[in-house]
Amino acid sequence: MIGSNASERSGIMTSNLLRGAVLLAALGILGCDIPEESLGPDNHVNVINQPGHFEYTADNIENVTTTITITWQNPAPIAAIQHLSFTPHGTNLLVITDADGKQVYNGKLLYQLDDQTLPGTPGAWTVQFQLGKSVGQIDVILDASYPPD
Amino acid sequence: MPAMTRSSRLLLFLLFLTPAGTLLAQGMDSTAQAPPAAGRIAGPQPIPATLQPLSGPSAAAPTLADTLPCPDCHPPIRFWAAAGELMLVQFIPWSYNHFARDAVWADVSFTTIKNNLSYPWQWDDNAFVNNQFSHPYHGSLYFNSARTNGYSFWQSVPWPFVGSLMWETMGEAWAPAPNDFVNTSLGGIALGETLYRLSSLVLDNTATGSERTWREIGGFAIDPLRGFNRLIRGESGKVSANPPDWRPSRVLAALDLGYRNTTTAFSFDSISNGVSQWDAQFTLGYGDPVKDLGGKPFSYIALKAELAGPADSGSHLLGQLSARGSLAAWPVSSDRHHQIALSMAYDYFSNPAVTYGGQSIQAGLVSVFGAPGSKWFAQTNVLLNVVVLGATQSDYYQTIEGRNYDYGPGLGSLINARVLYNHRWQLNASYLGLWIHTIDGSESAHYQDALTFEGRYWMTKKLGAGVSFTGYARHSNYSGLPDVTETADFFRAFISTALPEVPQ
Numbered sequence: 001m002i003g004s005n006a007s008e009r010s011g012i013m014t015s016n017l018l019r020g021a022v023l024l025a026a027l028g029i030l031g032c033d034i035p036e037e038s039l040g041p042d043n044h045v046n047v048i049n050q051p052g053h054f055e056y057t058a059d060n061i062e063n064v065t066t067t068i069t070i071t072w073q074n075p076a077p078i079a080a081i082q083h084l085s086f087t088p089h090g091t092n093l094l095v096i097t098d099a100d101g102k103q104v105y106n107g108k109l110l111y112q113l114d115d116q117t118l119p120g121t122p123g124a125w126t127v128q129f130q131l132g133k134s135v136g137q138i139d140v141i142l143d144a145s146y147p148p149d
Numbered sequence: 150m151p152a153m154t155r156s157s158r159l160l161l162f163l164l165f166l167t168p169a170g171t172l173l174a175q176g177m178d179s180t181a182q183a184p185p186a187a188g189r190i191a192g193p194q195p196i197p198a199t200l201q202p203l204s205g206p207s208a209a210a211p212t213l214a215d216t217l218p219c220p221d222c223h224p225p226i227r228f229w230a231a232a233g234e235l236m237l238v239q240f241i242p243w244s245y246n247h248f249a250r251d252a253v254w255a256d257v258s259f260t261t262i263k264n265n266l267s268y269p270w271q272w273d274d275n276a277f278v279n280n281q282f283s284h285p286y287h288g289s290l291y292f293n294s295a296r297t298n299g300y301s302f303w304q305s306v307p308w309p310f311v312g313s314l315m316w317e318t319m320g321e322a323w324a325p326a327p328n329d330f331v332n333t334s335l336g337g338i339a340l341g342e343t344l345y346r347l348s349s350l351v352l353d354n355t356a357t358g359s360e361r362t363w364r365e366i367g368g369f370a371i372d373p374l375r376g377f378n379r380l381i382r383g384e385s386g387k388v389s390a391n392p393p394d395w396r397p398s399r400v401l402a403a404l405d406l407g408y409r410n411t412t413t414a415f416s417f418d419s420i421s422n423g424v425s426q427w428d429a430q431f432t433l434g435y436g437d438p439v440k441d442l443g444g445k446p447f448s449y450i451a452l453k454a455e456l457a458g459p460a461d462s463g464s465h466l467l468g469q470l471s472a473r474g475s476l477a478a479w480p481v482s483s484d485r486h487h488q489i490a491l492s493m494a495y496d497y498f499s500n501p502a503v504t505y506g507g508q509s510i511q512a513g514l515v516s517v518f519g520a521p522g523s524k525w526f527a528q529t530n531v532l533l534n535v536v537v538l539g540a541t542q543s544d545y546y547q548t549i550e551g552r553n554y555d556y557g558p559g560l561g562s563l564i565n566a567r568v569l570y571n572h573r574w575q576l577n578a579s580y581l582g583l584w585i586h587t588i589d590g591s592e593s594a595h596y597q598d599a600l601t602f603e604g605r606y607w608m609t610k611k612l613g614a615g616v617s618f619t620g621y622a623r624h625s626n627y628s629g630l631p632d633v634t635e636t637a638d639f640f641r642a643f644i645s646t647a648l649p650e651v652p653q
Contacts, residue, residue, distance in 0.1 A: 063268075086253045088261075088323045089268040107549065108274075111253065115549050135264055 038066045051075055052144035054127060059137040061087070068129040074098075076144035079117045079125070083110035084139035091132035094140060099123025109138060116145060219390035221354065226299035234294035234374055235312050238287070243320050254322045261322040270317075272589040273326040276551035278465055281336075281497050281506030281540055284329050288313060288337015289344055290374060296345050297375040302446040309337035328556050328589070331538040335508035339495035342447045343472040346435060348372035349395040352379075357388060394445065397436040401651070405430040405615070407643025409457055411501045413636065424501045426457040428468075428641060438528055439517045442478035442490045449475040449492075457500065470497040473511065487516045494534075502637030503621060504554055505583075505597065507539035511563065522652045527568045534561035539585045541597070544625060544633045546590040555590030559583055561597075572651060575605040575615075592628035597621070603641075610650035617641045 039045055039058060048055040051073040079096065087109050096105035098120025105117040109129075129138065247255035273280070291312030295305040313333035317325035348371040353364050365385045369376025379385040405428070412423035436449035455469040473494040481487045491512045498505045513532035519525045536559035543555045565579030581599040598621070605615035619639040626632050 086322070088254070089264055089271070110549060113549055133268065135268065 039064055039068070054079075054142040055140070056127070056129070057137070057139045061131070061134050061136055061138065063090075064134045065090075065132050067131070070127045072125050072127050072142065073123070074125045074142075074144050075122050076146050077119045077122055078145040078147060079105075079142045080145040081105070081115045081117065082141035082143075083113045083115060084141070085109040085137060086111050087134055087136035087138065089136070090134035091130070092134050092136075092138075093130040095128040095130060096142075097126045097128075099125060101126075109140065119147065217355075217388070217390040219392060220384070221389065221395075222392045224299040226304075228298075230378070231295045231298035231300065231308070234298070234377075235291055235308060235315075238290040238294060238374070239312065239316055239320050242287075255320075257319060257322055262319050265318040265322075265325055268324060270327050270330075271324040272328050272556060273323065274548040274550040274552040277499060277504055277506065277540065277554055278467075280328055280332055280552075282467070282470070284332040285336025285340050285495060285497075285508075287316075288333035288335075289341035290337075291333070292337045292341025293345055293372055293374045296341060297372065297378050302342055305341070306338055309341065310334040313337070328538065328540075331508060332506075335493070335537055336495050339472050339474060339493050339508070342474055343450055343452060343495075344372045345375065346397075346447055346450060346474075347433075347452075348375050350397070350400070350435070352391075352395065354384075354387070354389045354391050361386070394448075397448065398441055399437045400433070400435055400649075402431065402433040402648040403613075403645050404648065405432075405641075405643035405645045407641060410640045412638050412640075413502055423638075423640075426459065426501075428455065428457045428643065430455045430469075430641075430643070436475070439488060439515055440485065442475045442488055442492075442515060443480070444475070446476050447474035465499045468498070468500045471495065478515070481514070486518070487514060489513070490515045490532075492532075500639075502635070502639070503623075504542035505540065506554075507536045507559075507585075509534050509536045509539070509561075511535070513563075522572075524571055525568070527566065529566045530563060532563040534563050534581075534583065536561065536583065536585060539583070541585045541587075541595040541625075542623070543587075543591050543593070545593075545627060545630055552590075555585070555587040555593055555595065557585045557587040557589070557595075559585035559595075569651075572610075573607045575607065575613075577601070577603040577605075577617075591630070594626045596624045596626075605645060607645075607647065607651045611647050613645040613647065613651070615643055615645060617643075 039061070042060050043058045043064075044060065045058045046055070047070065049070065049072055052075050054070075054072045056068075056070070081094070085092070092109040094105065094107055094109055095103065096117055098104050098117075100121045102120055104120040104125075105115075107115065127142065129140075243255055243257075246252040247257075288309040291309040292305050294312070295308040296302070300308075310330075313330050314325075316333070317330060348368040351364055351367040351371060353361070356364055365376065365379065368379070376385075407428055409426050409428035410423045411426070431452075431454045433450070433452040435452065436444075438449055438451075441448040451471075451473045453469060453471045454467070456466055457468040458466055460466045471494065473492050476491045476493055478488040478490040481489055489512070491510070494509045494511055496505065496507050496509070511532045511534050513530065515532075516529045518527040518529075538556060539559050540554045540556055543553055546555055547553050561581065561583035563579070563581050565577065567575070567577045569575050579599075579601045581597070583595075583597040585595045585597075587593045587595070599619055601617060601619040603615060603617035605613050607613040617640070619641075621637045621639070623635045624632070625634075
């Protein structure tokens with residue numbers, strides 16, 4: 001009898017767990033359609049744009065879809081990239097083109113990783129952030145970098 | 150107190166080292182081999198000896214063991230303990246990352262949970278070992294939170310699914326990843342039940358003294374949640390009977406130590422050009438590969454673990470970890486020598502030439518010819534391999550986070566034959582074919598083939614030597630990019646020790 005009760009209890013618990021899992025999955029599916037936003041004052045956008053050094057930060061990003069394009073003077077052929085962003089949802093791309101318009105970087109906004117661009121022509125570089133239904137915070141630092149001799 | 154046999158100690162030690170294969174030769178009928186163990190408290194019924202004899206006196210003679218209680222035979226279901234441990238195995242890694250590492254992704258709140266439930270899931274770009282080993286191992290802990298608290302195999306199956314869902318939505322701020330969910334849940338079941346069974350193999354409720362201590366430590370290392378539960382419930386020192394299903398009907402393990410050479414362009418001088426590594430391979434056949442297929446899930450397990458070094462940049466010290474456990478079987482002949490079998494498998498390969506990991510379900514015909522111990526014995530498998538999710542090395546999808554593989558479901562076949570002649574000569578031949586259709590990564594389809602021949606000669610019941618050759622090929626069709634074909638050959642030479650011993 002004890003075994004039978006235990007078995008029934010476990011059946012009920014298993015069934016409850018399954019119901020919970022289905023409910024969570026349903027919430028995930030139903031909740032996909034959220035109105036898209038743009039960056040605003042709440043995002044505390046901060047840009048440091050100096051020759052050879054560039055920083056862009058924005059936080060509190062909630063479902064933002066936008067493209068931000070900034071011109072930056074890079075006296076070097078390469079830019080070292082410090083990725084400190086945390087964008088857990090959406091499409092979040094960093095695209096960099098050199099002074100000749102050649103794309104030297106196209107990658108995701110990353111969390112705590114260092115990277116660098118391909119070699120390009122020094123001068124007026126274009127830094128572009130492409131956000132699609134983005135959530136999180138952007139924190140990117142670019143520094144002029146020279147290839148080793 | 151009788152001392153453990155040397156082979157038992159070695160097998161116990163290897164099991165401790167092995168967190169969770171191809172089939173090994175047929176298991177030995179160890180009941181026939183078991184020498185009496187004086188001073189041991191015998192079990193309540195004949196328990197087939199495996200690693201070493203556990204039941205000394207004949208079952209016909211009533212012993213003290215007949216009066217021993219067997220609390221592990223019908224353990225009560227402890228829902229709250231299971232749920233608490235499910236939370237605990239999530240809280241420990243979360244709190245380490247939140248408090249010690251100050252990781253942003255561990256900074257969870259109602260907002261991050263709401264976002265995880267609201268926004269679409271995203272495939273993640275984590276490194277191969279994280280996604281294909283760490284997540285399944287974490288899932289094995291979810292599985293064992295239930296399994297070691299009185300739940301049966303099938304009752305424990307939902308737990309890694311729920312645990313993974315909880316972690317993905319509430320344990321981290323990253324978007325839930327479908328690859329993590331599949332690897333944690335299915336991999337967690339396969340690894341979880343394997344580890345649970347292996348810990349049963351090591352544990353012995355009738356043992357006392359230092360042997361008992363070492364067995365409990367071993368059981369803890371293999372299945373930490375079970376060890377934790379035995380400790381807090383005072384079961385780790387209590388003498389009682391062993392449940393019959395703690396011992397499989399047969400068991401045979403082999404440890405191969407030797408040399409491996411991997412080449413990606415075969416030529417007669419390729420051995421000098423290839424990657425040379427030391428190689429240690431542990432294979433375990435748990436249960437009878439045919440008779441036990443229709444028993445409880447995972448009554449038969451084939452486990453294989455391989456360490457090779459030095460590890461280069463493209464591989465890890467852990468070169469392979471594969472576990473395949475039986476789920477059900479249906480005899481197609483009256484003598485049960487031919488059966489349609491259903492099993493589930495976990496695979497992890499990371500060597501200088503191959504990167505592949507996956508969760509799969511296998512079904513097909515398993516046959517034996519002859520009887521174990523007879524002059525000729527053979528076993529064959531012809532299986533369809535349904536890959537729920539496979540991770541295959543990609544030539545184009547490379548991320549800075551470390552991901553260099555494509556994800557997708559697939560289909561394949563696994564055909565192998567193993568022949569043992571005169572108790573000494575052993576030949577294994579196997580073919581593995583696999584097609585993976587990428588659904589995340591580079592737009593592609595991957596076709597992989599591996600053909601292996603292995604020969605062994607057992608000089609004694611315990612000591613043997615052998616060589617093996619594997620030819621591997623991967624052809625990857627990419628959309629909009631050049632296709633890639635990669636080939637590799639693996640040559641292995643080794644000495645081998647059988648544990649406990651080759652059937653005679």
